[in-house]
Every structure is written in C-alpha cells, then in structure tokens.
Amino acid sequence: MADRLFAWLMLGCAVLVVASLLWVLSDVLIEGFAHFSWSFLITEPVDAGRSGGIGPILISTLWILLIALAAALPLGLGVAIWLSEFAPRNSRFAVHTGITLDILAGVPSIVYGLFGNAFFSIYLGMGFSLLSGGLTLACMILPIFVRTCESGLRAVSDDWRKGALALGMTRSSAIWHILLPAARPAIVAGMVLGIGRATAETAALLFTSGYVDRMPESLLDSGRALAVHIYDLSMNVTGGDGAAYASALVLVVLIISLNTLAQSLVDNWFKRRLVVS
Numbered sequence: 001m002a003d004r005l006f007a008w009l010m011l012g013c014a015v016l017v018v019a020s021l022l023w024v025l026s027d028v029l030i031e032g033f034a035h036f037s038w039s040f041l042i043t044e045p046v047d048a049g050r051s052g053g054i055g056p057i058l059i060s061t062l063w064i065l066l067i068a069l070a071a072a073l074p075l076g077l078g079v080a081i082w083l084s085e086f087a088p089r090n091s092r093f094a095v096h097t098g099i100t101l102d103i104l105a106g107v108p109s110i111v112y113g114l115f116g117n118a119f120f121s122i123y124l125g126m127g128f129s130l131l132s133g134g135l136t137l138a139c140m141i142l143p144i145f146v147r148t149c150e151s152g153l154r155a156v157s158d159d160w161r162k163g164a165l166a167l168g169m170t171r172s173s174a175i176w177h178i179l180l181p182a183a184r185p186a187i188v189a190g191m192v193l194g195i196g197r198a199t200a201e202t203a204a205l206l207f208t209s210g211y212v213d214r215m216p217e218s219l220l221d222s223g224r225a226l227a228v229h230i231y232d233l234s235m236n237v238t239g240g241d242g243a244a245y246a247s248a249l250v251l252v253v254l255i256i257s258l259n260t261l262a263q264s265l266v267d268n269w270f271k272r273r274l275v276v277s
Helices: 002-033 055-086 092-105 109-123 130-155 158-166 171-182 184-199 226-235 241-276
Strands: none
Touching (some): 002 241, 055 092, 055 184, 055 241, 092 130, 158 171
C-alpha cells in the first residue's frame, strides 16, 4: 500500500508539472494565434509595436543568441574537460573554480546586465550593441553549461578511460572520440538550458544591447531582443497585449526550434566522431 501511494504521489507531481506547462502554452497559443500573421514576422513595428511586426527584433534576437553561443560553448566545453579530465580532483584551484561557477550560476541576471554595461559597453567601448548583449549572455550561460558538461563527463565510467588507454589511444583522442560522445546527453542538456536562458533574457539586455527596434546594420548597432519587446509591450504600451502574445508565441516556437536544431547538430557531430574513431 505504501509503495502504491508513493507511486501515485509521484504520478500526481508529474501530471501537475505537465498540466502547468500545457496551461501556459495553451494560453500563449490561443491569444497569440489571434494576432499572428506571416507579415508579422517580416515587417517593422509600427506605433510603438501595437501594429506592424517584429522583423528587426527577430533578427536582433538571433544575432545576440548566435554571439552568446559562439562565445560560451567552446570555452565552456574546454573548461568542463579540464575540470573533469585534467585537474586534480582535490586541488585547491579546481575546487575554487567549481565553487566560483556555482556562485556565478546563481547570480541574478540584472547583476550580469550591470557588469556587461560597465565592462563591454563602457570599458571596451562597445556601447549599446548586439555584441555587448551577446557577450553578456555568454557570461550568464557559461557557468550552467560548464557544470552540466562536467557532470556528464564525470558520470562516464573510468573503465572507458582505461580501455581507451589500453588500446593505445592518446588522452586527447579518448576524450574526443569516446568520452564526449558518451557525455552527449549532458552536453545537449547544457545547450538546451543555455539557449532557453539566453533567448528569454530581458534584464541583462536592457543594459547592454539596448532598446532600439530598428533593423541592425552591424554587430555594434543597438538592437531590441524579443523578450525585451514582449516586456515593453506588456508593461509600457497601452493596447499592446495582442502584439505581446503574438511575440510570445514566436519566442516559444523559436526556443523549441533552436533546441531541436541544437540537439540534431550535436547528434550528427558525435556520430561523425564515432565513425572516424
């Protein structure tokens, strides 16, 4: 009886989570479709976003996300490999690095925004720009990505490492062809978390990428991200709720599409590594 009650309790928790997600998504879908059209994706906003579309805003969002991922993913994967495979487990530097990453993962986004504004926008002279916003988001997603990848690599059995060395493989080859493919689920999870946080970020981008809703001409131009646009329509623009719901629908579809694409690319990349090995 106790096992059955426990199983039903766990099932109820799962149903509650799924129902909450479906509730939010259904609200966005119903309200968003009522104001969505294909021209909404390519035209510029008019009348503070009450009419028109989100073409420049969507382009700015994709550029910011691309910059953030290009900066954070290679660096984060390198740090994760060093922590799990090269750094002594009990070394003071490795322990302090892990603690620092945990602290940074819990820092509020508004603090990252202030840092990005002070360092990238002012000190490095980037101003309010897509590049400044993307690099700030890279700093935000880096701790989560590193810790997720590190956990995945540490979870790989040591027998795999010993077997690779017994076959005469170098340490770098073992990491490249065996350990990274084995840790693929954790790497994908880290990418999904990073993409989700970067795409939906608002506070940090207000201080770095700016508020301008025109089409950016370069990475040093200011640009409004989609999450910032939704916030502005909901809080500052009277009569902008319909456009805000349609923008939220686009944001949800964008996150799902990017996560699916990222998982597909990672799977194909690891399959090529396995074929080569």
